[in-house]
Amino acid sequence: VQDLPGYEEALCTLLGTIEARVKAAQQFLTRVEQVVADGSAGPGVPSLRQPLPAQEPYAAPPRREEPQRSPEPVRSPDPSPAFGVSSDWNT
Numbered sequence: 082v083q084d085l086p087g088y089e090e091a092l093c094t095l096l097g098t099i100e101a102r103v104k105a106a107q108q109f110l111t112r113v114e115q116v117v118a119d120g121s122a123g124p125g126v127p128s129l130r131q132p133l134p135a136q137e138p139y140a141a142p143p144r145r146e147e148p149q150r151s152p153e154p155v156r157s158p159d160p161s162p163a164f165g166v167s168s169d170w171n172t
Contacts, residue, residue, distance in 0.1 A: 083092045093109065099105040 083094075095105045095109075097105070116166055
């Protein structure tokens with residue numbers, strides 16, 4: 082368990098097989114619920130009996146409309162030969 086400075090949270094790293102990590106996480110959460118329920122978590126920790134404050138639903142930011150693009154003009158092939166290519170092979 083590692084405290085995160087500047088936050089009122091801690092980080093817990095669980096190692097082992099998936100089954101062991103799931104079991105440990107369930108036990109960890111059960112213990113946290115017990116500590117909060119009996120009041121030994123300390124002041125400032127919300128009680129489980131109090132409803133959590135309602136959060137506003139996520140609203141996506143307004144989409145910026147892009148101006149309509151005009152189609153690009155069709156270019157005809159260049160009639161001049163490529164650089165360094167001569168049509169006269171005898172010279």
